[in-house]
Amino acid sequence: MITVSINGSSHRLPDSTCVAAMLEEMGLTGKRIALERNGEILPRSLFASQQLEDGDTLEVVTAVGGG
Amino acid sequence: MDDNLIIAGKKYSSRLLVGTGKYKDFNETRAAVEASGAEIITIAIRRSNIGQNPGEPSLLEILPPSKYTLLPNTAGCYSADDAVRTLRLARELLDGHSLVKLEVLGDPQSLYPNVIETIAAAKTLVADGFQVMVYTSDDPIVAKQLEDIGCVAIMPLASLIGSGMGILNPWNLQLIMERAQVPVIVDAGVGTASDAAIAMELGCDGVLMNTAIAGAQLPVLMASAMRQAVEAGRSAYKAGRMPKKLYSASPSSPTAGIIASTRG
Numbered sequence: 001m002i003t004v005s006i007n008g009s010s011h012r013l014p015d016s017t018c019v020a021a022m023l024e025e026m027g028l029t030g031k032r033i034a035l036e037r038n039g040e041i042l043p044r045s046l047f048a049s050q051q052l053e054d055g056d057t058l059e060v061v062t063a064v065g066g067g
Numbered sequence: 068m069d070d071n072l073i074i075a076g077k078k079y080s081s082r083l084l085v086g087t088g089k090y091k092d093f094n095e096t097r098a099a100v101e102a103s104g105a106e107i108i109t110i111a112i113r114r115s116n117i118g119q120n121p122g123e124p125s126l127l128e129i130l131p132p133s134k135y136t137l138l139p140n141t142a143g144c145y146s147a148d149d150a151v152r153t154l155r156l157a158r159e160l161l162d163g164h165s166l167v168k169l170e171v172l173g174d175p176q177s178l179y180p181n182v183i184e185t186i187a188a189a190k191t192l193v194a195d196g197f198q199v200m201v202y203t204s205d206d207p208i209v210a211k212q213l214e215d216i217g218c219v220a221i222m223p224l225a226s227l228i229g230s231g232m233g234i235l236n237p238w239n240l241q242l243i244m245e246r247a248q249v250p251v252i253v254d255a256g257v258g259t260a261s262d263a264a265i266a267m268e269l270g271c272d273g274v275l276m277n278t279a280i281a282g283a284q285l286p287v288l289m290a291s292a293m294r295q296a297v298e299a300g301r302s303a304y305k306a307g308r309m310p311k312k313l314y315s316a317s318p319s320s321p322t323a324g325i326i327a328s329t330r331g
Contacts, residue, residue, distance in 0.1 A: 007114040007115065008114070026115075028115060031115065031125070032125060032127055032160065033115050033160065034112075034156045034157070034159035034160035035156075035159075036152065036155075036156055039152070041155050041156065041159050043159065044159070059114065059156070060114065060115045061112050061113060061114055061115060061156050061160065062112075062113065062114075062115045062125060062126075062127075062160065063110045063111070063112060063125065063126045063127050063137070063139070063157075063160060063161075064088075064110065064111050064112075064113045064126055065086075065087035065088040065089070065090060065096055065110065065111065065126055066086060066087060066088040066109055066110055066111025066140055066142050066277075067086025067087070067088045067089070067109055067111075067140070067142065067228075067276075067277025067278065067281075
């Protein structure tokens with residue numbers, strides 16, 4: 001198992017979990033989101049191929065109302 | 068005659084830009100945005116609510132990028148780094164969209180801009196290919212520096228964010244406008260329709276507001292009022308107002324042909 005931080009909270013995931021599988025697990029598949037991994041943008045096109053690693057810090061964001 | 072607002076080479080017929088925060092629900096947000104006539108609307112970037120309300124519509128479904136020019140902001144950022152990261156996420160979220168609103172705040176109480184961090188972020192973002200509309204103080208020197216960095220619009224405050232205090236320093240706004248070669252858009256401080264009209268009469272290229280509409284008792288009606296105020300103020304600016312004088316020896320009605328006076 002690996003431990004990753006997603007939007008500030010800690011999650012335990014199986015080894016070799018790809019980003020797309022993590023998003024599926026979080027109920028975010030098909031949602032319009034953007035993702036930052038360890039401070040760098042991770043393009044959507046890489047979600048299926050990129051595997052998460054122990055200690056990764058992820059930010060998953062969307063658009064909300066604001067001024 | 069066309070009187071378009073041109074930002075980064077793109078024409079807009081509305082000079083009113085509106086935020087999408089603080090509404091009671093998405094229906095009110097949509098109705099207010101429609102009533103305002105705005106074509107450019109600001110949005111915020113926030114963490115997804117993981118696993119919560121999976122069926123809930125998203126803001127981008129209510130206000131689609133096909134219909135509006137979305138202007139992602141960096142509200143809530145207190146450092147250049149956080150602002151840059153937020154806008155890189157926004158660009159990814161909006162499929163490469165590069166027009167953004169940069170704001171880096173100085174403290175959570177006043178929400179006054181931190182111009183040092185703002186300048187640092189503007190340099191990074193412009194170099195990274197963003198088209199930056201920048202919220203700043205009404206300091207004309209800072210405004211000029213932000214323009215020289217390559218920002219596509221300068222957006223000084225009229226008074227503090229959410230204060231509704233109106234146009235507190237029209238003289239500084241005039242100094243900024245006199246020097247600027249890019250649009251100057253008053254961002255923050257407008258409280259009611261007359262404030263928006265005054266900003267436009269001063270010669271500002273546009274007005275950006277959120278709380279003045281969302282915080283009104285009837286937001287949709289206020290959105291309509293703001294649309295009219297911005298249009299009226301723009302027309303008055305272009306028409307050129309009469310000079311002010313203490314009194315006039317020139318009445319509006321003819322001085323000849325007045326009937327005989329019965330007084331002596």
